Amino acid sequence: MPSSTRRLKRSGLTMPIVTPRFINNAWHRGCDYINMDLEDSVPPNLKGYARSLVRESIPVVNKGGADAVCRINHDLMEADLDAAIWPGIMMVNYPKTEYGHEIERMDAIITRLEAERGIRPGTVEIGANIETAVGVANAFEIVTASSRVRDFGGASGYDMSRDLGVEMFVAFDQFVYGKGEVELAARAAGREPRAAPFTPNITGSVSDPDRAFAEADAARKCGFRIGGGLHPAVVEPQIRGFAPSDDEVSDARWVLREYRKLSRTGQTWVQVDVSSVDREASPRPMASESYLGRHRVIDRYEAARAEELLQWQDLCQERDQEKAEAIDRVRAAESAESAT
């Protein structure tokens, strides 16, 4: 896996590493990453056993092309890292990060383990999860503590709600400030923000596919590209929600074509009435009743947006292809095995 390329994290399943039926079946769910949990879903008396499973589980979750991620325990950092940093691990999630020095220490340990275990230096990412008020307050020092922190987010979820003493499932965004601070810190530091706009979830359901799609779609439109969940039912809707729709792709191509025309005129912007465009044309702008409106302004900002959308679309397709091929290889090997 080339280290310099951005790893997509549109969907990922977090699961207790001590439950073999989850770990053994996760590879064919189609998610971008699988987060093997040593933390909150593992009972205290099984922490040692859980650690012993990580190394052998990495190739199992990797089988379908998903990246292997491990969530370690805040208070057991050293022992958990020793168990998790093996070839094939892409990222380690560190929960309840509160200070930059925690990440610096983690970076030093990972650097040593990479050298000792034949892992390309600097490749294992750190997910510095913000789950407390102290973490929000120190967001910038945390995100800049290590170049291994490539994306950054949090400031919501159960731990955060506990720390603030607020209910988790309410009809308004009780975490809006913290999420804003963390996103700002991420963007100011040049890292990818991990966040989502507020979509009410009063039921607290973790397996609702419609909600998962709506949230991923809204997140993408707000400039976020990272998702994740707990239930296999949300994987496909997340992948779909993070991908631009066919109409959006066609629209982006149309925007770039109009922009090329505009560039030849010496003008900086033009307004196009899209209601008269042939609905069968290709590429074509999105239907005029869409949020974009009947009159579309084409300028360099709109062109940049369209370009990013198409690049993102390429990345999504490449990644989906990569996973499909991996799954095909496994299936082929399995059928070859059963044939003999």
Next chain:
Amino acid sequence: MPILVRRSNLIVPAVEQRAVRRSWMHDADSVTLDLQAGTPDSELPQVRETLRQSISLASKAGAEVFVRVNAQFVYADSDAAVGPDLTGILLPGVESSETVAEADSILSELERKHGVAHRSLEIAPSIETAAGVWHIRDIVNASPRIRQVGIDEAALAASLGITQSADHDPFVYARGRLCIEATAAGVQPVAVADPMGVQTGDLSREGMVNVATDLRNLGFKGIVCGHPSWIAPVNEAYTPTESLVEYYTQVREVFAQALAAGTAAAPFAGRMIDVPVDEWAKDVLAMSAACAARDAEKQAALAAAAAYFDPSVPVIG
């Protein structure tokens, strides 16, 4: 650290004798006697003279009592207030840690002067300006006396040229910053004065419970109430309901069973129960117990006060 149950805080102008005399009757967890609003400077000496009596009166049903001092008279106002029944001072218009440090040393001096335990009195800073919001981290960490901090939204609105209304919320950022920075410092954020632009006087009891519940779910640990009618709905919103207690008792049982079966993640009513959910369940049950204990404490104080004032009970001495 034990839970500090300070759900409702009734604020009463110290100059209004009738309101002061009745301040203990409303079941507030704390009462703030206000020397700032409503008291002309010329009447301050007179109000200060009877302040210790007023504090004692306000505390007789078990409420903690604060005094809102005038920013320009911190020494004189506090000097008139410090005594065994005072919990602390509410310091208005704080913009920097220096203001807190000055008040801290004044209280240390007055604790010595009036024979009150050293470092026992609290300072509750009130944020009323953009500078205060900006410097909130320095302010909440400026003294170990600080256990609660609030943004006076009406004052902040006035200083920023904002007309408050329930339709538009200008304080999403300020309120969020307060709750995050206070919580990070281990200090309780409280909401002050017609919070969220809602004229609570116009609301039904249910409407007030809803406003208070929203404030609780933004991270505020209590509400400063401008009128006695707010207190019951605020106490209600901040006390875990029976059905909530029942639900989280079940959550704890489900989680304990899951642990016994070798996993710390269990589905329950469409949700996933894992460690943080169980921890939150513990918090809710602990809050319920702490509220019950605080209510019992206030009941006992009220009963003692009633006995004292009951003419049929002989007064010794």
